[in-house]
Every structure is written in structure tokens, then in C-alpha cells.
Amino acid sequence: MDAKSPKEMQRAGSKMMLAARMVGPGQVDLVERPMPVPGPAQVRIALEGCGVCASNLGPWAGPDWMEFPTESGAPGHEGWGHIDALGSDVTGLKVGERVAFLGQHSYATFDLADARHVVRLPPELDGLPFPGEALGCAMNILARSGIKPGMRVAIIGIGFLGAALTRLAANEGAEVIAIARRDLSLALARQMGAAHTIALEDHWETIEEVRALTEDTLCEVVIEAAGAQWPLDLAGDLVGTHGRLVIAGYHQDGPRQVNMQNWNWRGIDVINAHERDPATCVAGMERAVKAVVARKLDIAPLVTHRFALDHLGAALDATRDKPDGFVKAWVACR
Structure with a gap:
């Protein structure tokens, strides 16, 4: 496949998107997929970035229980970006708002989220990578x-x-x-x-x-x-x-x-201390936004290594190997 870059697809107004997936132990590729359509209670998010979680290293190593390839965009779950489309029943959110959210397919250019699982990012955080779930x-x-x-x-x-x-x-x-x-x-x-x-x-x-x-x-x-x-x-x-x-x-x-x-x-x-209730996770994200805005938590020393989406494999390797200066990696989705 001669895949276009995210920027090329945006310029062309394409109805397609790019997503990374694990295809084997230590192997990742990019695939082109139709743009997802939000359900009535969902929003579509044009992803800006996604944090790389150490929990991804289990699948990356290729244990016996792992099935490849993974779903497109999985297991990225620390995404943030701008709302791109609203489901028919969604109120209180607007297209263009910058948000963090709970998702499972955020190693991609677009992802869907339940509108209840979205947290607005205020202007004070503009330009900062913000892995809200983490x-x-x-x-x-x-x-x-x-x-x-x-x-x-x-x-x-x-x-x-x-x-x-x-x-x-x-x-x-x-x-x-x-x-x-x-x-x-x-x-x-x-x-x-x-x-x-x-x-x-x-x-x-x-x-x-x-x-x-x-x-x-x-x-x-x-x-x-x-x-x-x-x-x-x-x-x-x-x-x-x-x-x-x-x-x-x-x-x-x-x-x-x-x-x-x-x-x-x-x-x-x-x-x-691992929470699994989405409402509790969202409440934690909201408190995190307030803490960073109030300068009670500086995330600049914590999010240290940026990778392009098509270099997700290198981001996962860095998360495993911890090169000099490494704390956390994130992938830029566009």
C-alpha cells in the first residue's frame, strides 16, 4: 500500500485514516482504514498525540497468549486531540475543542470516544503533549x-x-x-x-x-x-x-x-490502585488538568521523547530500553 501521510490525507479531504498496529513481536505497521463514524453518544477526535504506556510492552514482546495483528490503533489509550465530529445525541461539546479522552485505538490519526469520557483541555495547555489517561x-x-x-x-x-x-x-x-x-x-x-x-x-x-x-x-x-x-x-x-x-x-x-x-x-x-470504572478515570483526568494548570504538577520533565506515528516501534523500544534522559514517550499522530 502506498499510504499517504496524515497531513497529505487532511489536505486532500480524504475519508480515510491511518492507524498503527502490532503485527508480531517487536513489529508494527501502518494501515489505511475508512474514517470512523461516531455513534449517537460518541465524538470523533482528530488525534494530536498519544502517550506510550509501559503496559504495551507485554503485547510488544509477543507472549504466547498474544494474537497478531492487533486491532488498528490498539493498544494506544493515552490520546488527546481536537473534536472533529459529534454524534447526534451529544450535547455540551463542540467541534474544534481540544480534549483528552479514554480510548483504546489512539495510535492513529482519528479515534472515537464516548462523549462522557472526554475532558476539555484549556488554553493554558495549548502546545503541550497531554497524555490525560496516564x-x-x-x-x-x-x-x-x-x-x-x-x-x-x-x-x-x-x-x-x-x-x-x-x-x-x-x-x-x-x-x-x-x-x-x-x-x-x-x-x-x-x-x-x-x-x-x-x-x-x-x-x-x-x-x-x-x-x-x-x-x-x-x-x-x-x-x-x-x-x-x-x-x-x-x-x-x-x-x-x-x-x-x-x-x-x-x-x-x-x-x-x-x-x-x-x-x-x-x-x-x-x-x-488501578481504577477500572470509566467515571473514576475521567474524574482523575479532570483533576490532572486542574493540577497542571495550577502548576502543582509540571509535566515537561515527564514526557520526554517524541516519535512520529510511523515510528511507534521505536517508541515502544525506547519505553522498554530507557535510553539516556528517557521518562515517557509519545507519538505525534499528525
Whole structure:
């Protein structure tokens, strides 16, 4: 297929669109598809960009359960852009408004969304990449964490999510202890308001460092944001008696084991902070918009690497390999 670029199709007023899809482990292509028509309660969005989520790395690796090719545009779910068309029953939204939204096919030039799952982006955010779903996720994890002023909060894993949560927890008046492997991640954590940083090198040495910082009481809240077994083990060991363990990492590579004796003995609360109710996700996105506009959260250090839509494979590889300076990738859809 001799596919046109998104800009060429726009100039020609084409009724076709481009979408990326995974066609095998570590393989992606672009396909041309008819422009989607919004249903009565939907809007069509001309996509400006879509964030690349670490949850995409499971399918990208090609596990046994994966079926290729994926649906066109999938699994892109952090899209933003401008409303291009309204369904017949949609009220309160206008063509041309810049929005973020909940979708599942946003590695494309256009996507559809339920009108209830759209959040307006005010002029203050013009020109900024805005992966609203991911930012809303951070806001909802914060809400589930129960952080109060003066609490000692350990955050394990300082990628996009952990860094955003560092800033948000510091905003709440917490004393944040950021724990990560990479020097860049620790520097980012300090930039985002961490009071202390610890290099994640040895399990027991890390526990002793946290004990020293907390007068041997450990932490009231620990947020695990790495999505792997060892950080989950460490998180449980850093929660103080009657504290709270918040699981924010996306665990996608098989079952996990937990030290239930330790969890029982300390009487800790365990919170799985992944939200699945769309209304809750939208509410988190709305709070994220307000936080960024109010300069309580700076997303410039968090969204670091831009790729063209036809380089989605490179964006996924960067998300996996984390080159120098990398925090989060996004694809420009036009």
C-alpha cells in the first residue's frame, strides 16, 4: 500500500485514516482504514498525540497468549486531540475543542470516544503533549493512597508514574523517600520534590536506610510503582505497623508471591490502585488538568521523547530500553 501521510490525507479531504498496529513481536505497521463514524453518544477526535504506556510492552514482546495483528490503533489509550465530529445525541461539546479522552485505538490519526469520557483541555495547555489517561491514573493513585501532611511515604520505581506521584505526595505535605535504580530517576525525584533518595541496589541495605530516615518506624505509606517482584517484596518490607501498601505498578509478566506473614504481622492495608470504572478515570483526568494548570504538577520533565506515528516501534523500544534522559514517550499522530 502506498499510504499517504496524515497531513497529505487532511489536505486532500480524504475519508480515510491511518492507524498503527502490532503485527508480531517487536513489529508494527501502518494501515489505511475508512474514517470512523461516531455513534449517537460518541465524538470523533482528530488525534494530536498519544502517550506510550509501559503496559504495551507485554503485547510488544509477543507472549504466547498474544494474537497478531492487533486491532488498528490498539493498544494506544493515552490520546488527546481536537473534536472533529459529534454524534447526534451529544450535547455540551463542540467541534474544534481540544480534549483528552479514554480510548483504546489512539495510535492513529482519528479515534472515537464516548462523549462522557472526554475532558476539555484549556488554553493554558495549548502546545503541550497531554497524555490525560496516564495523568489521571496518577491522580487516582494519590486519592487511594490516603496521604496526609507529615507522613513518610516511600515510592519505589521513579518512572513517569513514580515521578508524578513524588510531586503529588510532596504537595500533600509528605516526606517522600524515592527509591530507584537509575541516577537519572533519582535526580528526577529530587526535582519533583523528594526529601530523600535511595539507590535501589541491595534489599536489606535499602531497608536499613529507610529505618535510619524514619527512626526505625518505617513508612506510613509505601507506593510500589515498578511492576516487578523484587520491588513488591521491598515495598512490603518498608511499610510500618498499620501502614498502607499501595500497588501502582502494572504487573503483567506472571503471578506474584507475597510475604503474607509479614503483611499479617504488621496489620497493613493493601490497596490495588488501578481504577477500572470509566467515571473514576475521567474524574482523575479532570483533576490532572486542574493540577497542571495550577502548576502543582509540571509535566515537561515527564514526557520526554517524541516519535512520529510511523515510528511507534521505536517508541515502544525506547519505553522498554530507557535510553539516556528517557521518562515517557509519545507519538505525534499528525
